[in-house]
Amino acid sequence: MENKLEIEEMISENWNQVKAIYIEGIHTGNATFQTTAPTWDEWDSAHNKKCRYVAKLNGEVVGWVALSPISNREVFEGVAEVSIYLNNSIKGMGIGSRLLAYLIEQSEHNGFWTLQAMIFPENMASIKLHKKFGFEEVGTRKQMGRLYGAWRDVVLLERRSNEVGVE
Numbered sequence: 229m230e231n232k233l234e235i236e237e238m239i240s241e242n243w244n245q246v247k248a249i250y251i252e253g254i255h256t257g258n259a260t261f262q263t264t265a266p267t268w269d270e271w272d273s274a275h276n277k278k279c280r281y282v283a284k285l286n287g288e289v290v291g292w293v294a295l296s297p298i299s300n301r302e303v304f305e306g307v308a309e310v311s312i313y314l315n316n317s318i319k320g321m322g323i324g325s326r327l328l329a330y331l332i333e334q335s336e337h338n339g340f341w342t343l344q345a346m347i348f349p350e351n352m353a354s355i356k357l358h359k360k361f362g363f364e365e366v367g368t369r370k371q372m373g374r375l376y377g378a379w380r381d382v383v384l385l386e387r388r389s390n391e392v393g394v395e
Contacts, residue, residue: 231285233323235330238280238292243268245289246282246313253313258351260311261373261380276308278338283314283327290315293327295335298344306341306393312354324357332361332387341393346372346382355383363387 238246247268253259266274280294295308310331314324335343345363347354359365363385371379 233326234284235281235327236284238282238294240268240272242282242289242292243271246292247271249289249292249313249315252316257375258348259313259354261375263375275311279308279331279335279340281327281330281334283323285318285323290318291323291327293331295331295340295343306339308335308340308343310343310345310358312357319353325360328357328361336389336392339392341389342386344384344386346384349381349383355385358385358387361387 247265250260250262250265254262254265265271274296276295276297278295281292282289283291283293291312291314293310293312295310298304298307298309310328312324312328312331314327332343343363344366345354345358346369347358349355349368355365364387366384366386369382369384372382373380
């Protein structure tokens with residue numbers, strides 16, 4: 229049987245699978261400053277209602293991507309932070325590329341002109357994926373936060389749309 233990949237809008241019924249993938253990321257120590265997974269309501273309220281998707285391989289959620297606002301100020305309504313997480317079992321299959329490409333396309337349809345990502349420097353696969361899709365390294369934010377007692381830096385990347393917000 230051929231693997232069938234579908235990208236769909238994330239809905240609350242996807243939460244258990246999305247949360248399991250998020251927990252895998254938390255356990256790596258290189259995906260997020262979070263140390264526990266939020267509830268659906270907490271996660272839902274922290275992310276944009278538009279531009280949240282799951283990748284389903286043969287009907288099972290194997291990855292997800294979503295945008296969160298960087299500010300509640302109206303002037304920044306077209307700027308968002310990207311979160312992308314993949315099930316460890318499918319890494320290297322190109323699903324992250326498909327998800328990120330789809331997110332970028334949909335973000336532009338929804339009026340986003342800048343996407344940013346803050347990635348631990350140790351997470352080279354994520355940095356490479358973002359750069360593949362036009363994200364540029366803006367700099368490194370030193371000692372951005374403490375995780376498990378250790379200071380952690382984050383690499384700040386951003387992608388500016390060539391279609392939205394262009395004058």
